[in-house]
Amino acid sequence: MAHVYLLRCSDGSFYVGSARDLDQRVMQHASGVVKGYTSTRRPVELVWALETERVDDAAELERQIKGWRRSKRLALIEGRLDDLPALARAGSHAAPRLNETR
Template identity: 35%
Template sequence: MESRGEHYVYMLKCKDGSFYTGYTTNVAERFIKHQQGKGAKYTRGRTPLVLVYQQQYESKRDAMQAEYAIKQLTRDEKLKFVKEGAVIDVATKQLQ
């Protein structure tokens, strides 16, 4: 049985201005891995990184759906998403 309430979606802004979105069960540890170049291949060489968004979910399924929805957004939509306080409804509407 999956643990409840320990699932996160996060977004990083990279040195080159691009965004990386991911899923984790521990944002702090995952962020450190990214900063050390041991996270996702995409973020290697794009440090320093800035954590611009994180949201906790009750289930892994919900978090993975939100991650997918965010990844479907255009760059302009991602900028708006971050600027407006990252209201997840903006992204999840993309799933419907």
């Protein structure tokens, strides 16, 4: 199993990632162990996560969400999945069809 997740950073921005152990990875972001984007924007809060059966699926969905605009990410976080297609830019990726776990 693997997860794709969204963190809300202290500056209001979002970080998209994927991990096999979600709880451990979020704790690493929160403590500043993960160098880079989130280490300078703490505290962070987990706002959305999805469990996938395969690591490849999580990585692909992470890549897709990283290309989304803020409005589309907010719709995902808020559970407004029906709004995702309308928020898509021409040539952007389709809404995820996986089941949410958090």
